[in-house]
Amino acid sequence: MKLFTKYSRVNLVATIMVLVAGSICYYFIVRYTLLRQLDNTLKVEEAEIIDFVKNKGQLPEPTNYKDQLIRFKATEFPVRRRFRSISLYDQAEKEKDLYRTLIFPISVQGQNYEVSVSKSQAEKEDLLVLIVIITIGVVILLLLLQFLANRFLLRKIWHPFYGTLGSLWEFNLTKKQPVPYHPSDIDEFNELDNAVHQMTDKIFQDYETLKNFADNASHEMQTPLAIINSKLDLLIQDQNLEEKHVKQLQAMYDAVGRWSKLNQAVLLLTKIENNQFIHIERIGRSELVDEKLIQLEELVEARKLKLAFDKHDTVVQMNSYLADILLNNLLINAIRYNVEKGSIRISLTANQIKVVNTGTPLAFQPDTIFDRFKKGNYSDGTGLGLAIVKQICDKYNFGLSYHFEEPLHIFTVRF
Amino acid sequence: MKLLIVEDEKILSDSIASYLRHENFTCETASGFSEAVEKIELFNYDCILLDISLQDGNGLDLLKEIKANNKMDGVLIISARNSLSDKITGLTLGADDYLPKPFHLSELSARVAAIIRRRNFGGNNTLRFNELSIDLQAKAVFISGKLVELTRKEYQLLLYFTYNKGRVVSKNAIAEHLWGDEMGGAANYDFIYTHIKNLRRKLMDSGGEDYIQSVYGMGYKFTAS
Numbered sequence: 001m002k003l004f005t006k007y008s009r010v011n012l013v014a015t016i017m018v019l020v021a022g023s024i025c026y027y028f029i030v031r032y033t034l035l036r037q038l039d040n041t042l043k044v045e046e047a048e049i050i051d052f053v054k055n056k057g058q059l060p061e062p063t064n065y066k067d068q069l070i071r072f073k074a075t076e077f078p079v080r081r082r083f084r085s086i087s088l089y090d091q092a093e094k095e096k097d098l099y100r101t102l103i104f105p106i107s108v109q110g111q112n113y114e115v116s117v118s119k120s121q122a123e124k125e126d127l128l129v130l131i132v133i134i135t136i137g138v139v140i141l142l143l144l145l146q147f148l149a150n151r152f153l154l155r156k157i158w159h160p161f162y163g164t165l166g167s168l169w170e171f172n173l174t175k176k177q178p179v180p181y182h183p184s185d186i187d188e189f190n191e192l193d194n195a196v197h198q199m200t201d202k203i204f205q206d207y208e209t210l211k212n213f214a215d216n217a218s219h220e221m222q223t224p225l226a227i228i229n230s231k232l233d234l235l236i237q238d239q240n241l242e243e244k245h246v247k248q249l250q251a252m253y254d255a256v257g258r259w260s261k262l263n264q265a266v267l268l269l270t271k272i273e274n275n276q277f278i279h280i281e282r283i284g285r286s287e288l289v290d291e292k293l294i295q296l297e298e299l300v301e302a303r304k305l306k307l308a309f310d311k312h313d314t315v316v317q318m319n320s321y322l323a324d325i326l327l328n329n330l331l332i333n334a335i336r337y338n339v340e341k342g343s344i345r346i347s348l349t350a351n352q353i354k355v356v357n358t359g360t361p362l363a364f365q366p367d368t369i370f371d372r373f374k375k376g377n378y379s380d381g382t383g384l385g386l387a388i389v390k391q392i393c394d395k396y397n398f399g400l401s402y403h404f405e406e407p408l409h410i411f412t413v414r415f
Numbered sequence: 416m417k418l419l420i421v422e423d424e425k426i427l428s429d430s431i432a433s434y435l436r437h438e439n440f441t442c443e444t445a446s447g448f449s450e451a452v453e454k455i456e457l458f459n460y461d462c463i464l465l466d467i468s469l470q471d472g473n474g475l476d477l478l479k480e481i482k483a484n485n486k487m488d489g490v491l492i493i494s495a496r497n498s499l500s501d502k503i504t505g506l507t508l509g510a511d512d513y514l515p516k517p518f519h520l521s522e523l524s525a526r527v528a529a530i531i532r533r534r535n536f537g538g539n540n541t542l543r544f545n546e547l548s549i550d551l552q553a554k555a556v557f558i559s560g561k562l563v564e565l566t567r568k569e570y571q572l573l574l575y576f577t578y579n580k581g582r583v584v585s586k587n588a589i590a591e592h593l594w595g596d597e598m599g600g601a602a603n604y605d606f607i608y609t610h611i612k613n614l615r616r617k618l619m620d621s622g623g624e625d626y627i628q629s630v631y632g633m634g635y636k637f638t639a640s
Contacts (some may be wrong), residue, residue: 230430
């Protein structure tokens, strides 16, 4: 639930409850006050009648003014003095009206009488109804205003917050786009915006530092590798080497070679990420595949692989070096992890290239196949070949997918 | 032939000098920017091997200096930064070639020899070794004047061997020379054997001598003995 909705809901319920309770109290207090006022007028009338009886020794004439009635009724015993609200028929207005009545006993020369003095309550009731209507009107107006305020004012106030939130959703470390500012006159939101900026700046900075470190480390390793390589090159010139030494030297050569390839792969990943391959050209995909297959001919033959290539002449817009690497890594992968006398099928269509090769099932989760340094148990590869493929596809928004249909590994790049 | 090796890693420049001396090159070394400037001003070299990242300066500035002084020296840039922009800058400034670290000494030797050949024997593009002659322009190989039909890879292989006469060249170096980075560190280089075998057969069939020896299965040696 949105903060705004939650707040409004609580606020609305509380407001209605307070206003209803307040209105009920208000109604009763006003009603009580009005009746008290009426009762006091009736008491004055009572005093006048008692005075009249005391002085004159007889009852006054019953009267029936417009809004005041006085009646006498002979009773055997004195009645109890009390106030009542009763309905009486009004001759003049030809309708029943509510009357406030004071009933009290009086004794004239030993004869008990019940006196009832009534006054119309209608005016007071009208007043009360008016008051209640006004109160309800005010309440409704208040709620409406509150609703509108919440809807428009709060939305406006929260706007910078949603702006900041949107920026965070769109935040992408590799794109290096700074988060835009969302100024607000609310201190809390400004603080949040500043905190977000400080945090993202720090993340960018740390990321850059880390990347530079990896980059520099890889570069710095090239020189010691060059030294080892050169010493090996000199060592094998020695006429007195024995065969057992040579085997060890070969292992060292291979290890240095792998190390150097690994370094180059790491550096390549950084370069792609840093957008250092800007130049884009039109590349004929069939020609590129043909060219690659010639380059890799020996590897294919060495493993006695059967090769099939379904051509389709289309062009793709990308950097030629990256296009070369993309295809090279996919094909090397299909050759290296193939089985002896297996097969490779390359299919080009208008908008995709598919590389299908025979091979044993993966020793790891298929969805991690494009992760860095992910490789099978017996692989002597760098573990970066497919990660580079992924990086290149991401750069150009190509779709890259892998699935396994026993015994075929299927890699698809959609342009 | 006189070479200057500008490299701040002494061990590496010693290795390079030690390997190249066998090719009848006179090698001098400079371990820093200022020392290199001094030597370049005093002497003429056939080729300068230049490391870009020196402790006391940038090798590219040194290259500018060389070219500004109208020196005819050939320049091979050696760099730990295998960067395309460095390569382009270097070549634009007048360097002859660019070799990223780490490299095989046989590769370096072949590159240096190619640079010197291009500069000093501009008109004469034929490389001779006993009855063997290689026309670099036409990329054709003759034995006693008779053309030997070689594939592109076999030709490259022979040329590589002649630039490293009398030296053991490892299979790794050969694979990298012929296929570059494409191999992505292939599991084994046995397929090179096929190419060597074919090359030897073709040379011998045309009446050439068998100059290529296998060394413990780890490499090959091109030698007259």
